[in-house]
Amino acid sequence: MKSFEKIALDDFFVELSDEKYVIVKFPGTFPDYLSGSDVDLYCLDMKATVNKLLSVSNRYVEHGYRVVVSTKEDGGVYIDFFAPENERIDFRFDLHQSLPNFERVHVRPAYFFSILENSISIQRDAQSGKYDLYLPSKLDDLVLRYIEYIEWYERRPDKIKHLDYILEKIGNDPDLKKFLDKLHLYTKPKLLDVPPDTHFGRSILAEYNEKNKETRKEVADLRQMIENFNRHLDEINRNIEVMRAFFLDSKPYTVGKFILTPFILVKRAIRKMGKIILG
Amino acid sequence: MDLIEVKKILRRRMIISRYDYLLIWGHGLQHRDEILNLLRQDEDIEILKIIKHQINDMVRFVDVVYSYDYAPIEHLRGKTKYLLDTVPEVIFVFFRNLNAEESFVGEGEFRHIECRNIKRLKETIRDLYNPKTCGKRTEHHVVHASDNEMQTDVMLKYLGFESGTGVFARPNFVVDAPYHLASFRVFELKIVSIDKVICWIPHRENGQINPRPVSIEETPHYKALSGHDEEYKKYFEEYGGILLTDDQYLEKLRKIYGNISYLTGEYATNYIIAREVEDDKFYILDGTHRISSLKKSGIDKIVIMIARI
The missing domain is CATH 3.30.70.141 (Nucleoside diphosphate kinase-like domain)
Structure with missing residues (x-):
């Protein structure tokens, strides 16, 4: 019985020939891979794609591989292959049915379908014959690299390689306009937090905090004013209640009412003023 | 196309x-x-x-x-x-x-x-x-x-x-698992010894019906394939429509046994589904008819889906 040292990625993609997908960040070593690596696929029909990959997986499972399939919160799926008697993931298919959430840039959800729609195919030779592999178009490859650069450059300075790649590919290319058009149509930068632990952050943050200090003082003063006003109002209310009780208990009601009315009116006026001041 | x-x-x-x-x-x-x-x-x-x-x-x-x-x-x-x-x-x-x-x-x-x-x-x-x-x-x-x-x-x-x-509603949107299973987001495909899979059969005792774990050979399904049709018929007559609400019948079992094509062709992802209860021991959740047919056919190892419910 044949035993497998590594999974043959060609076999899986031959099975996916009729499905709509693209391989994002096509690995240069394909179909070879390093143990622990993965491939990202954008899929139109997640269920069909998973089922086709699993149908190929069966022959690996029969030879001792374990395959673990996990559904992510966003509906994406991991298909993880574990070689026989090994607890570490040998290879992962990371399947997406929508764009990931980016922290640094807004990307319209429709861009996902644009990538699939405009995909290009490259023909490959496998043991079972020729088949087509689907990748993002050159334009979408540049846009995706740009998004990756924006998303990661602070945390991973090496991601500047994507910017170099874009600049090299565009050069004097008339497609420059299309690249920018697509970028503007589908993406928008997010307002960034100023990182506090950088020279940039320190000067900007200091100015921000200084302005904030004045505003905070004004707010504190206003709060104090309102508190004082409320204390006065409480005192007036207490006085009115005392007088009301005195007149209603000891004199005929109509006399009490006659004397209390001006106080009640004053109280109402003060309340109204308070509302106007406080808005 | x-x-x-x-x-x-x-x-x-x-x-x-x-x-x-x-x-x-x-x-x-x-x-x-x-x-x-x-x-x-x-x-x-x-x-x-x-x-x-x-x-x-x-x-x-x-x-x-x-x-x-x-x-x-x-x-x-x-x-x-x-x-x-x-x-x-x-x-x-x-x-x-x-x-x-x-x-x-x-x-x-x-x-x-x-x-x-x-x-x-x-x-x-x-x-x-x-x-x-x-x-x-x-x-x-x-x-x-x-x-x-x-x-x-x-x-x-x-x-x-x-x-x-x-x-x-299906319990998992990427595979065709029966609706009556609890939902699960993770499952594993693994090859196991067929004898490590335990089946559940309803059993009436003291006026109550409870599921009971049995080996594949003890199921009415396996017994029917071994020539004891009456036990299968009696089983479905007694529990059908009550605990057994799937559409199962003897001709269907015989058809499955006669055309056993587990995980091939259009049934490539039609896994027997089980839950791991101990190391290397699995309780079946779906597929008693298929596993009985496979056992009767002499298969000793099968690929199953272990649902992490």
Whole structure:
């Protein structure tokens, strides 16, 4: 019985020939891979794609591989292959049915379908014959690299390689306009937090905090004013209640009412003023 | 892909699929197997659940069944009077209608939408099995069927399924697991020794029915394949429609055994589903018929799906 040292990625993609997908960040070593690596696929029909990959997986499972399939919160799926008697993931298919959430840039959800729609195919030779592999178009490859650069450059300075790649590919290319058009149509930068632990952050943050200090003082003063006003109002209310009780208990009601009315009116006026001041 | 294939796919996308039910009244139960066979032969019908129901109050039950009918209940009283004299036991057959050819029927205040396929099916069954007088079919219908999915939802809720048609939601959206399993987001494919898989069989003891773990060889399914048909028939007669609500029958078991093609062709991802209870020991959740057939065929190791529920 044949035993497998590594999974043959060609076999899986031959099975996916009729499905709509693209391989994002096509690995240069394909179909070879390093143990622990993965491939990202954008899929139109997640269920069909998973089922086709699993149908190929069966022959690996029969030879001792374990395959673990996990559904992510966003509906994406991991298909993880574990070689026989090994607890570490040998290879992962990371399947997406929508764009990931980016922290640094807004990307319209429709861009996902644009990538699939405009995909290009490259023909490959496998043991079972020729088949087509689907990748993002050159334009979408540049846009995706740009998004990756924006998303990661602070945390991973090496991601500047994507910017170099874009600049090299565009050069004097008339497609420059299309690249920018697509970028503007589908993406928008997010307002960034100023990182506090950088020279940039320190000067900007200091100015921000200084302005904030004045505003905070004004707010504190206003709060104090309102508190004082409320204390006065409480005192007036207490006085009115005392007088009301005195007149209603000891004199005929109509006399009490006659004397209390001006106080009640004053109280109402003060309340109204308070509302106007406080808005 | 040629034009015919494309047309098939487009047609399929435009087809309405919905949940319906057929109700076999007490006086039709003697024809239960024949009626079920008619449904099984229809490729646009996928039977999901068969439920046996005892009726305590027939008048109220008839009111519930016809509560969302297009005709007011007062109009139906005359038509349904005969039901009060029937056996107070019915069978519900819930199914997915894969080709609901909805159209308007009737006139005036009785005009309503119904599925032409269901209408045809109902009339076929009634022509065959309604009681006859002088050789002519009476209107003492042996079956009633839903006009629309809302009526199916109402009946499921009446029977205690709070989510109505939501009960048929699949537990995992990437593989075809049966709806009656709890949902799971992670599963594993693994090859295991077939003898490590334990089956669950309902068992009546002291008036209560409880599931009991047994080996594959002890299941009525395996015994039927070994020539003991009666035990399988008795098993489904006793528990069918109560604890066993899937559409299972002896011919189907024999067909599975005769054409065993586990995880090949169009069944490449039709896994036997189990849950790991101990190291290397698995309780089956779905696939007792298939595993019995595989065991009887002499298979000693199988690839199963271990659902992490």
